[in-house]
Amino acid sequence: MKFDHYIIRPLTTDDLAPYFDMVERNRKRLEDFFTGTVSRTQSLEATREFLADIIERAKNRTYFPYLIIDEQDGRFAGFLDLKNIDWSIPKSEVGFYIDEDYAGKGVGTKALRTFCTYCFPTFGFRKLFLRTHDSNTAAKRMAENCGFEREGVLRRDYxxxxxxLVDLIYYGRLD
Structure with missing residues (x-):
């Protein structure tokens, strides 16, 4: 997948060092809502195990991790994933974070829009959804700008x- 001078591609074990660096740069921003990522990437070796685990999950079609890469300098600009997949519907939750250096520049919105356009026909999903909290105005704006509709709030859901304990706002987008 490509937009502007960025590519979105699956995460691989070869991405270990730059992925760890991206998480490390953004650790403080990620700690409350990407707890699994933050807790499992405390060192390069721990991150190696984490990547092996999530790549195995991708082989089993239960989780799909992707990177957003700036082609101009090869830096990782962000991360997208498909999780909580229900093949019987079929639907998936989309998760994402943008590196602090790329935040607020429209990269996340374009990446999410491109990613969703890819996911519907590629995986055959009928619905994509995402969850965020009320104080994450950037994620709410991105969701709405990418065709997601607010479906409701689940109180004390995370x-x-x-x-x-915080409320989560659910957004959904249909194919």
């Missing part, structure tokens, strides 16, 4: 790393 526990942050700090233990706070």
């Amino acid at each position: 526990k942050t790393t700090s233990g706070e």
